[in-house]
Amino acid sequence: MHSIASHPTSSRRMGELSNAPLHGPVPCPHLLSPIELPGGIVLPNRVLMGSMHTGLEEAPNGFERLAAFYRERARGGVGLIVAGGLSPNAEGNMFEGMATLADASNAAGHRRITDAVHAEGGRILMQLLHAGRYARHAQGVAPSAIRSPLSTFTPREMSEDDIERTIGDYAKAAQLAREAGYDGVEIMGAEGYLINQFLAPRANQRTDAWGGSATNRMRFAVEVMRRVRRQTPAPFIVAYRISMLDLVEGGCTWDEIVTLAHAIQDAGATMINPYVGWHEARIPTIATLVPRAAFVPLTARLKRELRIPVVASNRINDPDVAEAILARGDADMVSMARPLLADADFVRKAAAGRADEINTCIACNQACLDQAITGGQTSCLVNPRAGRETELRIEPAQRRRRVAVVGAGPAGLACAVTAAERGHEVVLYDAAAAIGGQFNLARRIPGKEEFQHTLRYFSRRLEVTGVDLRLGRAIAADELADAGYHHVVLATGVMPRLPDIIGIDHPSVVGYADLITGRVTAGRRVAIIGAGGIGFDVAELLTHAEPEGETPAERFAAAWGIDLGVQARGGLVPARDAASPREVWLLQRKPARLGQGLAKTTGWIRRAILERKGVHMLGGVRYERIDEAGIHIVIGDEPRVIPADTVVVCAGQQSRSDLLEPLRR
DSSP: OOOOOSSSOOSSOTTOOOOOOOOSSOSSTTTTSOEEOTTSOEESSSEEEOOOOOSGGGSTTHHHHHHHHHHHHHHTTOSEEEEEEEBSSGGGOSSTTOOBOSSGGGHHHHHHHHHHHHHTTOOEEEEEOOOGGGOOSTTOEESSSOOOTTOSSOOEEOOHHHHHHHHHHHHHHHHHHHHTTOSEEEEEEOTTSHHHHHHSTTTOOOOSTTSSSHHHHTHHHHHHHHHHHHHSOTTSEEEEEEEEEOOSTTOOOHHHHHHHHHHHHHTTOSEEEEEEOOTTOSSOSSSTTSOTTTTHHHHHHHHTTOSSOBEEOSSOOOHHHHHHHHHTTSOSEEEESHHHHHOTTHHHHHHTTOGGGOOOOOOOOTTTHHHHHTTOOOOOSSOTTTTOTTTOOOOOOSSOOEEEEEOOSHHHHHHHHHHHHTTOEEEEEESSSSSOTTHHHHTTSTTOTTHHHHHHHHHHHHHHHTOEEEESSOOOHHHHHHTTOSEEEEOOOEEEOOOOOBTTTSTTEEEHHHHHHTSSOOOSEEEEEOOSHHHHHHHHHHHOOOOTTOOHHHHHHHHHTBOTTOOSGGGBOOOOOOOOSSEEEEEOSSSSOTTTTSOTTTHHHHHHHHHHTTOEEEOSEEEEEEETTEEEEEETTEEEEEOOSEEEEOOOEEEOOTTHHHHHO
16 A cells, blocks of 8 residues: 655644634543543543554564554544553464564564654553463463364463463563553453463363462462562553453353452552453454443443442444443443544544544454454554555645546545545535445445444535535536546446346346345345345345344343343353244355355354344355246256245346446547
8 A cells, every 4th residue: 555645744634633622511521531540640531442453563664653553543532542462472472473572672663652652642551462272373372271263273281380480471571561661551361362261161171279269260360460560560550351251151250250350459450441252252242233332231330349440342432322331430431442443533523522523433343353363454444544554644635636536435435535635626426316335235234234324424524525425316428528627536336246047037036235225125035146245134134123122232132142140151141042034045156155255253143143043045056047936046966946935136246337438538
C-alpha cells in the first residue's frame, strides 16, 4: 500500500477534532469523567483501549508504525491504552519468531511507542501474554501435557523449576516495560492462555502444589501478580485480565473466579479487566451476532466483590452503551479494542457531541481477528488506515479536481468522502434510491444488523465533506464525458450471476436480492443454489425465528447454552433447541465441506447456526433442471430431487462494468 499524500505529513491530520473546551453539558458525563487509580495515577476518562496483537510487532519498521498507530489513539482521547500482548519468554510465543519482552534489546523501539503516546498526553500499558498450550511451535509448555484444539503441538508439562523461572520472567518483563516507558502492564489471565490454563481443570491435571484444589490451581496466577508488583511498585499500573466466564467444559466456577479476584486484588493489582470465553470455546463472544454489552451483568456482579476498579468489555462499541454501563455503576471503566481500530477519534467525537460521526465497529472480524489468528497484519474493514498510518496518509491535494464517483456502495462512498476530504469537488451517483449497495442487503441478515451503522457513518460523512449526492437515476457514459470531470471513478459493484441450468426461468426461482429485500416471499420448502457467504446469509434469514418476551441477551444466551448465572462450571448449560419455520437445502457444486471459504473466526459460527436449525447441506452437486417437482440434482452417480417451493439463486456475482468501455472511448 502506498501513500496518497501529495506532500510531507503535516502536524495535524485533516478532519482532526479540536482540543478546545466544550461549552454546555458534556455528552457522556460518566464516560468522560476522570478516574484516579490506586497508586495515584489519574486518567482523563473511563475509556480503556484493549490489547490487540497487530502483526506490526514483527513487521519491518514495526516500532515506527506501532508508534503512529498508538499515537493516533492517544490523540483521539483514549484514557488508557493496552499494547501487546508480548510473551515474557520465547516458550510463551504464539508462533516462531513472535516478538517477546524478555530482554532489553528492543528498549529503544518500545521507547518510540511510549514517547509517542506520552507526547499526546496518553497512558499506555504493555500486556504480558504467555500462550501456554496455544503455542503453535514445538517449544510450547503448559501446566499439563494436553494439546489444545488450536495447535498441532502437544506442550511439554512444566516442571516446578519451569514454573518458578516463568514467574521470574513475568517480573523481569514488567521491569523491562517500566524501563521502556510503559505506565504499567496488564497480566493476561484469561482467554485460555497459560495463566487461565493453570486455573481450569480442563487444562491443569497436576497433582502437586500447582494443581488439584482450586487454591493450588490459582497459585500460579497469584504468584505472578505478587512478583510483578514487588518488582514494579505503585504508581506503576498492574492490571489483571481475568476470565469471569470460561465457556468451556472443565472451566472455573463462579466461586473460584471470585476467590481468585480477591487474591489478585490483595496481591497488589491496580485494576481487574474481566473477559469472557476461551479462544477454543465454541460460543461466540465478540462476533457481530453477540448483543451489545451482553456480559456486563456479570461484570457488575464481580465489581460488587472488589475494592479496585473493574473494567467492562465484550461488544461495547457505542458511547451511549458505554455511558449507560458506567451510569448504572456496573463498571468503573469500559474497554474497547476494535471500536478504536474502526475510529481512532471515537472518544473525541463522543466528547464533542459528534457521535453520529463515529465510524462504528461492526464486529465482522474480517480484517482484525481473522488476520491476527493467521499471522497477518491487523487492520479494519471499515477503516483500512488502521495499522497503516505511516503509509496511507489522507492530506490536502495540491490541485483541486472535479471528480465523479459512480456507485454508492461502500467502495464508492469511501472514495467519494476521501476525495472530498482532500479538497476535491465530488459528485456521487447511484441508480438506487439509497446509498449502501450490497451493505443494504447485509444489514437485513439476522446477526448483521450492525452493518447499518457503516451506512449511517458514510451518510453523515457525505454531509460533512460536502459531496454532491445524486441518487435514483442511472448515469450514462456520454453524460459523464460531457460534464467536464477530471476523473471518473467506477465503483459500480457487482450483479448476481445466473447459472446455466434448465428451468432457471421457472416461476419458483428467485434472486437473493429480491428475497432479502422482501420483494418476494419464500415458501415452506427452499433450495439455495450456492453456499458461499450470500448462500449462508440467505439460509440464516430463512430459518430465523425470535422467541417473544426475551431480551436480545437472553435469547443469545439460551441459543448458545450460556449460563449467565454461572451456576455450572465454565458457565455452560444445554442450548435451547432451535426451530426453523422452513425446510432449507443449501447446495454447492464443489465437493468440499460447505462453508470452508467463510471467514476464519466466524465461519464456524455460521455453520453451527444452520446445523442447529436443521439446514441440509450438500456438496458435490450437479444441477440438472428445475421444474414443478423442485430442483433435480446428481450427487456422484445418484440422481435426486429436492422438493422446493422456492429456489434461491446465490451462485456468485460478476462485475458491473457496462460503463467502462464507453468511458475509455
